[in-house]
Amino acid sequence: MVANGSASHRHHQVLIVGGGSGGITVAAQLLRARPGLDVAILEPATVHDYQSGWIPAGAGLLPLAFTHRPEASVIPPGACWIQDSAARFEPEAQRVITATGESISYQVLVVAMGLQLNWNHIQGLPEALGSHGIVSAYSRDHIIATWAAIRGFQGGIALFTHPATPIKCGGAPQKVMYLADDVFQATSGVGVNSHVIFCTAMAKLYPVEAYNTTVEQVVARRHIDARTLHNLIEVRASEQVAVFDVREPGVEPRREEIRFDLLHVVPPMAAPDVVAHSPLAIDGPGGWVEVNKDTCQHKRFADVFALGDVSSLPTSKSLAAIRGQAPVLVANLLAQLDQRPLLAHYDGYTACPLITSFHSVVMAEFNYELQPVSSFLVDPTKERWSMFLVETRVFPWVYWHRVLKGRLHESRFLKPFAPLVRALGLAFKQP
Structure with a gap:
């Protein structure tokens, strides 16, 4: 459903500002967990990018067409897409003012705007x-x-x-x-x-x-x-x-x-100016949305959450981080709506598939303690052809068909896809 912003004021239970990886993933997981929840996504773009694919695509390792789709095609069923952008955050009044002058009030706000180059x-x-x-x-x-x-x-x-x-x-x-x-x-x-x-x-x-x-x-x-x-x-x-x-x-x-x-x-890079100059921003460099590192809830506004690049979460800014943050944010957001304690905690998990050649990748996974972790039961510090296949063949499909559909929260990476991974000849045992 698309809203054109013709009304001067509207209200939604959950307002998500940003229709990139973080915003779409949260919306999809929310609606899978609670069908019928009133969720709106504020996003001006008409194209959704799989930015992790830009470098492989540019290098000829992935068709460039695999890196983008119409934004309308990734909006989860049941969510309202407001094709506009945020011009001002007014968290004290529980509302966001858009670029076209519309006022959108909310019960809970999720900020997922990415960052500014x-x-x-x-x-x-x-x-x-x-x-x-x-x-x-x-x-x-x-x-x-x-x-x-x-x-x-x-x-x-x-x-x-x-x-x-x-x-x-x-x-x-x-x-x-x-x-x-x-x-x-x-x-x-x-x-x-x-x-x-x-x-x-x-x-x-x-x-x-x-x-x-x-x-x-x-x-x-x-x-x-x-x-x-x-x-x-x-x-x-x-x-x-x-x-x-x-x-x-x-x-x-x-x-x-x-x-x-x-x-x-x-x-x-830094937080978008509209965030950095708002009451939501942390007092310091970057202008990030100031959230609790464990719960993704804002430190001063209990009805505000954030994830991904725009947040102050002290971990690397990557798609893998969003995969770890989204289920925690969703669980805690629903608890906030229900006036229950926020029990879900994010451990800082993130990953960066570091392409080191046209046939090798270091699947660098780690947590808040900057300790290596592995979703694949192999030494993650080694360059591997198997991880190259995961990065260039598996992850793009997983992004469009699992992550954005809200279906990758039962495990961090590819546990549900072990048969597919094994079919690609990946080693799941320590070499």
């Missing part, structure tokens, strides 16, 4: 993107051009960056780099004449030590020049120069300029 926080980048060898797989509009530039690279310095802020899919900057390096090595005369540099604003290549060890081995094997604590702040496109703010311990901050022939940029 701040291209303009890097001087010179917005006008340079797509020219002078400057590309990014983080833009839907530039995916094809990004991989065309990688395949057409003739050698020189290929520079890849990771910003100082939390980002969606924290391993993605490296995924692009490893796949690009494979392309360079497979292209006659290019690999031997290329110097790949990875500049990350982080103190190490991966936040979980066990996986960081694996990543360091991958970087060393590929002879990639990895530089930590390097934050991209400016691009001088016509000169093909990237400027970094370098802050190493015990050393005065400095600027470093690196010339490039190809530059893959990952922009700084």
Whole structure:
């Protein structure tokens, strides 16, 4: 059901702001748990993206058509789709004001708006993107051009960056780099004449030590020049120069300029401005919705919940995190409606399938304690062809047919699909 926003005021039991992965998953699980619940989804987009598929699709590992569908096709039956966007949150009055001026009141609010890509926080980048060898797989509009530039690279310095802020899919900057390096090595005369540099604003290549060890081995094997604590702040496109703010311990901050022939940029990210400037936001960098890390309930407004990238939940921002958060949020939201204690707890589970080549993936799964966990009963720190098949063949189907249908809350990953996984030749025993 679609609402066109013609009324000046409406009310819903549950209002979900955001029709991406988090919002649709929560709506589907709510309606499966309680058919007939009055659920509305506030979302302006007409296209729903499987963003986890952008890099595999750009690299030719997945048809690009598999990464998007009409938004109307993913709205759960029984939910009301309000095709508008949030312009102001007024949690004290239990209402949201939309961009068209409509007032929507609610009994419970779920914020699932994702995050905002701040291209303009890097001087010179917005006008340079797509020219002078400057590309990014983080833009839907530039995916094809990004991989065309990688395949057409003739050698020189290929520079890849990771910003100082939390980002969606924290391993993605490296995924692009490893796949690009494979392309360079497979292209006659290019690999031997290329110097790949990875500049990350982080103190190490991966936040979980066990996986960081694996990543360091991958970087060393590929002879990639990895530089930590390097934050991209400016691009001088016509000169093909990237400027970094370098802050190493015990050393005065400095600027470093690196010339490039190809530059893959990952922009700084934050909560959407409408959230960051609202009473819902945490007092600190990012502007995230301030929620309890265990229950997904807002710390100051009991009738507000949040999940996914827009939330302050202290874990990596990924689709896998949403799969862990959604059942907890749904259980606690229903308890809030019923005036019962909130007993469901989220343990910080998340995962990032880190593509390390055209035939291998590290299925990096971990929790709040930054300890590796495994849904597949294998050592998750190892590069595996089996996990490559899961990432490129299984997960896209699971996303469209299980996650968005609210049917993947009985287990974290693929336990219901063990026969399918085994059919792909995956090892479920410790090697």
